[in-house]
Amino acid sequence: MFLQTVLLATLDGLSYGAQVFLVAVGLSLIFGVLRIVNVAHGSFYAIGAYVAASFGLLLAASGLSPWLSYPAMALSAVLVGVLLGGLLEVTLLRRIYGKEQVLQLLVTFAVFMIFEDLQKAIWGVSPYFVNTPLSLLGTVNILGINYSLYQLVVVPAFAVVVLLTLRYVLRSTRIGRIVTAVTDDREAAAAMGVDAAKVYLLTFMIGASLAAFGGALASGSTSLVPGMGSGMIILSFAVAATAGLGRIEGAAVAALMIGLGRSIAVYTAPEFDVLVPYLIMFVVLLIKPQGLFSVPQTRKV
Amino acid sequence: MRPEVIMGAGAALALCVATIIAPWATVMLTIALAVGLTVLGIVILLRAGQISFGHGLYYAAGAYTVAFLVNARLSLDTLVLIPLGGFVAMVIAIAFGFFAVRYRDIFFAMINLAISMVAFSLLEKLYHLTGGGDGMNVARPTLGGVRLGRVAFETWMFYTTLAVAAVSAFLVARYLASPLGKALEAIKSNETRLEYLGVSGNSALHIAYAVSAALAGMSGAIIAIVTGHVAPEFAYWVRSGEFVFISILGGSGNVVGAFAGSIVFEVIRNYAAAFAASYWQTILGLSLIAIIMFAPDGLTQLRLRRKVRP
Numbered sequence: 001m002f003l004q005t006v007l008l009a010t011l012d013g014l015s016y017g018a019q020v021f022l023v024a025v026g027l028s029l030i031f032g033v034l035r036i037v038n039v040a041h042g043s044f045y046a047i048g049a050y051v052a053a054s055f056g057l058l059l060a061a062s063g064l065s066p067w068l069s070y071p072a073m074a075l076s077a078v079l080v081g082v083l084l085g086g087l088l089e090v091t092l093l094r095r096i097y098g099k100e101q102v103l104q105l106l107v108t109f110a111v112f113m114i115f116e117d118l119q120k121a122i123w124g125v126s127p128y129f130v131n132t133p134l135s136l137l138g139t140v141n142i143l144g145i146n147y148s149l150y151q152l153v154v155v156p157a158f159a160v161v162v163l164l165t166l167r168y169v170l171r172s173t174r175i176g177r178i179v180t181a182v183t184d185d186r187e188a189a190a191a192m193g194v195d196a197a198k199v200y201l202l203t204f205m206i207g208a209s210l211a212a213f214g215g216a217l218a219s220g221s222t223s224l225v226p227g228m229g230s231g232m233i234i235l236s237f238a239v240a241a242t243a244g245l246g247r248i249e250g251a252a253v254a255a256l257m258i259g260l261g262r263s264i265a266v267y268t269a270p271e272f273d274v275l276v277p278y279l280i281m282f283v284v285l286l287i288k289p290q291g292l293f294s295v296p297q298t299r300k301v
Numbered sequence: 302m303r304p305e306v307i308m309g310a311g312a313a314l315a316l317c318v319a320t321i322i323a324p325w326a327t328v329m330l331t332i333a334l335a336v337g338l339t340v341l342g343i344v345i346l347l348r349a350g351q352i353s354f355g356h357g358l359y360y361a362a363g364a365y366t367v368a369f370l371v372n373a374r375l376s377l378d379t380l381v382l383i384p385l386g387g388f389v390a391m392v393i394a395i396a397f398g399f400f401a402v403r404y405r406d407i408f409f410a411m412i413n414l415a416i417s418m419v420a421f422s423l424l425e426k427l428y429h430l431t432g433g434g435d436g437m438n439v440a441r442p443t444l445g446g447v448r449l450g451r452v453a454f455e456t457w458m459f460y461t462t463l464a465v466a467a468v469s470a471f472l473v474a475r476y477l478a479s480p481l482g483k484a485l486e487a488i489k490s491n492e493t494r495l496e497y498l499g500v501s502g503n504s505a506l507h508i509a510y511a512v513s514a515a516l517a518g519m520s521g522a523i524i525a526i527v528t529g530h531v532a533p534e535f536a537y538w539v540r541s542g543e544f545v546f547i548s549i550l551g552g553s554g555n556v557v558g559a560f561a562g563s564i565v566f567e568v569i570r571n572y573a574a575a576f577a578a579s580y581w582q583t584i585l586g587l588s589l590i591a592i593i594m595f596a597p598d599g600l601t602q603l604r605l606r607r608k609v610r611p
Contacts, residue, residue: 037411101406102350103593105354106549107589109542110587111590113585117581117582278416278418285412
């Protein structure tokens with residue numbers, strides 16, 4: 001019985017951590033390049049989930065193969081990231097890069113509030129639950145526990161794919177090198193002929209798509225309610241801060257830590273499951289104020 | 302300093318007249334003034350260039366302190382409850398401050414957010430202690446030793462809040478003008494240089510943090526007494542965001558701005574709730590963006606700025 005609980009907690013933590021990782025890595029990527037903490041990031045997560053659910057309902061109504069709901073998830077993530085994320089970057093964020101960090105935080109907070117109303121206006125306030133992707137794959141039996149294949153394999157697999165792709169792109173491709181260069185020193189990169197504005201736009205779209213993809217994956221296994229984005233932004237910030245803002249691989253480790261910590265709390269002390277991510281963040285920041293995987297920075301006088 | 306005093310006195314007088322002409326606005330104005338106290342706390346931190354997305358925690362601390370004390374039937378007076386609310390919030394802030402003031406900018410904002418969300422979920426989950434999501438009712442306490450009827454209580458609560466607000470505004474203005482307050486501006490412009498002068502940026506911010514929490518605690522205490530109810534939402538991060546919003550609306554340039562901003566905010570909210578309840582957050586968001594883009598010093602600075610640069 002004890003072994004089963006441990007296993008169940010581990011599996012839950014893995015699946016949950018994978019989901020949080022997708023959102024947090026987008027937040028971290030955007031911060032690394034644009035130096036903005038995007039409070040509206042949680043909205044991309046929620047909107048991605050709602051769009052994916054709507055596609056799912058549409059597929060069910062049109063009688064097409066339910067397997068199409070997987071490509072539909074990816075499609076909705078890209079749609080949300082490119083259209084909504086692109087729109088936000090071009091119309092608003094572009095104007096505030098030079099301003100104080102505090103003001104940038106407030107502008108994205110304002111966008112978050114507007115998106116909250118937008119979600120309620122489009123999808124209403126009653127919960128959505130579209131479990132086609134979940135039920136398609138069925139469950140698998142591990143040591144006497146029935147666990148859904150979707151949460152066990154699909155969600156973590158996508159997270160691993162995203163992690164490896166990001167790593168490869170940033171380290172080994174031309175565009176990745178350019179992004180890294182802009183992150184390091186925007187002016188120097190621009191002097192070398194890099195179109196920094198374009199890199200910013202692209203990064204923001206990718207970051208927003210990742211959040212929306214996390215949401216789309218969540219829509220397959222959880223019911224969607226208003227306010228889901230506001231919880232996620234804080235959690236993903238906790239992950240990104242624990243790892244050190246801008247650290248991609250670190251975000252994966254931190255997401256796993258926080259995911260596992262939370263699911264252990266769910267089984268042992270359910271009143272405190274919400275606290276665990278923050279406790280982990282507090283402890284880490286107490287010891288390493290810039291996060292686990294941060295690189296030391298020089299002080300400028 | 303002097304024009305601020307005249308402005309403040311004029312505004313206070315105008316408010317008194319307003320409650321006499323329109324008695325129905327008394328509670329609304331009381332709430333606005335009380336919220337203005339929290340905003341005043343945010344303004345102190347803004348001087349140091351820091352924002353807290355978690356002052357709802359201290360606001361809730363003050364409110365729940367009052368709720369616990371009233372429900373414990375200690376029959377404490379309002380004039381004791383308000384400072385007690387501020388005191389409890391300040392103690393929490395001093396303790397948590399040892400951790401929080403080591404961080405700046407985004408980290409400072411988000412760490413405060415995280416701690417307030419911890420408080421929010423604890424208030425919601427510890428049902429047997431805090432009444433859970435429903436919160437707690439607060440019976441009307443005595444005011445100045447007298448047990449008043451509803452209307453008289455509301456009127457006198459307005460004057461009490463006005464007095465608390467006036468004294469706080471005066472003291473905060475003196476604080477911001479003192480060397481300790483000037484150190485906050487130095488944290489914003491260049492903290493490393495401040496430390497070369499032998500002043501600890503962390504200590505200066507720690508004091509500011511405790512003061513701002515005490516203000517938020519008193520504000521929450523007044524709200525709990527006036528509305529007769531406390532709920533976990535007091536500590537919710539969107540509520541904290543509203544406080545920051547109001548401080549930007551009023552402008553961080555002077556102490557009167559905090560109260561001007563919160564009165565404008567409260568009035569608009571009352572009308573928006575009636576006419577466009579589902580677009581309230583959109584209105585907030587759009588005006589926040591507009592202020593940051595076009596009037597970054599806040600509403601109270603619009604006129605002053607024009608005077609400086611003719």
